[in-house]
Amino acid sequence: MKSHHSVVIAAHSHLGFEAIAALINSHPDYSIATYQSDETLLIDTLQQHAADVLVMCYQFGNNGSGPTIPDIKQSMPDIAVVIVSAQPRDFETVCLLYQAGASAFLCSTTANQHALFNALEYATHGNNYYTNSHKDKLIETTVISTTTPITSAGNGKIKQEAVGSNLGTREKQVLSLIAQGHSAKEVARILHISKNTVEVHRRNIMIKLGLRKSTELTRYAIEHKLDEF
Numbered sequence: 005m006k007s008h009h010s011v012v013i014a015a016h017s018h019l020g021f022e023a024i025a026a027l028i029n030s031h032p033d034y035s036i037a038t039y040q041s042d043e044t045l046l047i048d049t050l051q052q053h054a055a056d057v058l059v060m061c062y063q064f065g066n067n068g069s070g071p072t073i074p075d076i077k078q079s080m081p082d083i084a085v086v087i088v089s090a091q092p093r094d095f096e097t098v099c100l101l102y103q104a105g106a107s108a109f110l111c112s113t114t115a116n117q118h119a120l121f122n123a124l125e126y127a128t129h130g131n132n133y134y135t136n137s138h139k140d141k142l143i144e145t146t147v148i149s150t151t152t153p154i155t156s157a158g159n160g161k162i163k164q165e166a167v168g169s170n171l172g173t174r175e176k177q178v179l180s181l182i183a184q185g186h187s188a189k190e191v192a193r194i195l196h197i198s199k200n201t202v203e204v205h206r207r208n209i210m211i212k213l214g215l216r217k218s219t220e221l222t223r224y225a226i227e228h229k230l231d232e233f
Contacts (some may be wrong), residue, residue, distance in 0.1 A: 009128050010037045010053055014046055015061035020090060020112065024059065027117055034124060042065050043070025047079045055083060056128060062089035064202070073104040074211040084127030088112055092201075096174075100204040102142065104211055108133040171212060176230060178205040183225030 011034050018039055025138065028034045035166050037053035040046050045064055050058060058076065073085055086108045087101055098109050107127035110119060119135050126133035134142050171179065174195070181191045188206070192199040206218070213224060224230070 007033060009034050009056040009124070011035065011059055011124075012037050012040060012050055012053055012055040012125075013059045014040045016064060017031060017040050020086070021061070022086065024112070024120065025029040027061070027120055028124070031121060031124075047071050047076060048077070050080055055080070057084045057086060057124060059086045059088060062087055062093070070211060071104055072207040073101070074207065075216070077105040080177075082110075084124075084130075086110065086123055086127055094138075095136075095141070097201050098136065098138075098199075098205050099142055100208045102132060104204070104207050107131070108135075110135060114168045171209060175205055175209050175212075178202060179209055179221060179225050179230055182206065183222045183230065 008087065011028055013021050013036060015229060018025075018041075018070075021039075025036050029036055033187045036055070038049060038054060040049045046065075049055075064070070071079070076083065076085060085106045087106050088110050090112055092114065093109070101109055108123035110211060115123075115135060115170040123135075132143075136142070154209055177195060178191055181189075181194060186194065188199050188202045191202045195202070206221070210216075210218075213221075215221060
């Protein structure tokens, strides 16, 4: 295990992350390699600096132009992803972040220095770190939801049980509305959830279905008649 870890911070603005960066740099085991505010350059930046940890603002990547957490993990499987939000998020949203591949979720208004360093330590050792009051439920839900249901195909091969069977009800609703041509904002209005929650659902659907591009969601839904859910 490496004794020193390179950290990249991804945020549209340095404001709000200066204190976090200062804390990280004060620890002998971590150092800030660079900031990245351009979503399209994030993976290149992580690879260029051989980053061990990505500390990413919750809002970063929500406009759809940058890589998702699954994209990042696919490019750099060993990187630890720590999400930092300026405000608390609901249980469902936080759970989906962990399912997508995040190792920790911190709310900058409630998490202290101890929580930050614990999150970094857990993450760099390949473990998830949980801070909120739903800790036990988060652990249970994350473990169960990330297990892909498989079954024998009869010819020695393995296949998924049923098309879309590992999607939750809300995920199927989001997928159906996206396939019908609704924007994330419209989906949020129809389902009475936030736009950010829609984006998290979209990312989670993509990792569960093994899709790489947002455009593949519509094609998948139509081909498997999930747009009619």
